[in-house]
Amino acid sequence: MARIPAEKHTPLVLSVEGVDKSFDGFKAIDDLNFYLSDGELRTVIGPNGAGKSTFMDLVTARTKPDNGKILFHRDDGEDIDLTRVREHHVSQLGIGRKFQNPTVYKSHTVYDNLKLSLSGKRGLLHALFYRESPSDRDKIFSVMETIRLAKHADVIAGALSHGQKQWLEIGMLLAQDPKIMLVDEPAAGMSDEETERTGELLLSLEGKHSLIVIEHDMEFVRQIARRVTVLHQGHVLKEGSFDFVKSDPRVIEVYLGRQARKH
Ligand code: ADP
Numbered sequence: 001m002a003r004i005p006a007e008k009h010t011p012l013v014l015s016v017e018g019v020d021k022s023f024d025g026f027k028a029i030d031d032l033n034f035y036l037s038d039g040e041l042r043t044v045i046g047p048n049g050a051g052k053s054t055f056m057d058l059v060t061a062r063t064k065p066d067n068g069k070i071l072f073h074r075d076d077g078e079d080i081d082l083t084r085v086r087e088h089h090v091s092q093l094g095i096g097r098k099f100q101n102p103t104v105y106k107s108h109t110v111y112d113n114l115k116l117s118l119s120g121k122r123g124l125l126h127a128l129f130y131r132e133s134p135s136d137r138d139k140i141f142s143v144m145e146t147i148r149l150a151k152h153a154d155v156i157a158g159a160l161s162h163g164q165k166q167w168l169e170i171g172m173l174l175a176q177d178p179k180i181m182l183v184d185e186p187a188a189g190m191s192d193e194e195t196e197r198t199g200e201l202l203l204s205l206e207g208k209h210s211l212i213v214i215e216h217d218m219e220f221v222r223q224i225a226r227r228v229t230v231l232h233q234g235h236v237l238k239e240g241s242f243d244f245v246k247s248d249p250r251v252i253e254v255y256l257g258r259q260a261r262k263h
């Protein structure tokens with residue numbers, strides 16, 4: 001299938017082109033163009049109401065656009081039109097989303113949460129009776145290493161710290177081996193140390209998955225920044241390195257300026 005000619009660049013995994021989305025006449029997304037490369041870690045920032053969550057809703061087929069294209073470019077060369085897919089089907093396609101509030105099974109252990117997530121693709125009933133294979137166990141242990149919860153395998157999820165719960169939920173996404181991961185404000189409510197560890201975790205996933213991370217905390221954005229997209233009024237205002245976007249007068253005005261004026 002046709003790809004945007006990327007020549008020597010990494011192939012694209014996601015293209016969003018000319019997308020509009022209005023709610024009761026209000027344009028939440030306005031001619032949005034966004035391209036994500038395979039294995040890229042992209043940070044999306046922007047003031048409240050910029051359209052960040054709506055953007056994620058569009059990519060995960062929770063919301064349908066009024067116009068425009070949203071294509072998932074699969075490894076096998078097939079392009080999936082995400083505007084024609086049902087929301088519950090998106091995770092099976094390999095697009096995983098982590099919402100702001102962790103939704104772990106609080107009365108189950110870390111290990112069992114990951115086991116449930118691993119079997120989730122095969123349905124809930126299956127998950128209840130599911131005996132993991134040796135390769136499943138290896139997968140669960142490898143995910144626990146990645147999210148730094150290997151020593152907490154037998155801990156009930158409800159007893160974890162807020163940060164650890166967030167990591168567990170990232171782990172539950174990882175157990176399903178998503179091609180694209182969408183992560184909404186992963187550092188919200190975390191201590192400084194947890195925030196830094198979260199940044200390290202996301203950086204360690206770069207190259208293995210393609211990630212879109214929405215974030216407000218600018219220190220955190222600085223830590224994980226590769227290519228940064230600034231959204232404003234549902235449109236890309238600026239895109240590039242952290243220093244590049246941060247020094248743009250329009251970005252300062254609409255986003256950073258508000259923070260700067262507070263101090
Ligand atoms: P962000 O996540 O960047 O803060 P959102 O995507 O949540 O922004 O919202 C963008 C704009 O669209 C806001 O003005 C919001 O009020 C509006 N909006 C989002 N979802 C809906 C909806 N379901 N119905 C009506 N308005 C909505």
Ligand code: MG
Pocket residue numbers: 052053054
């Ligand atoms: Mg939001």
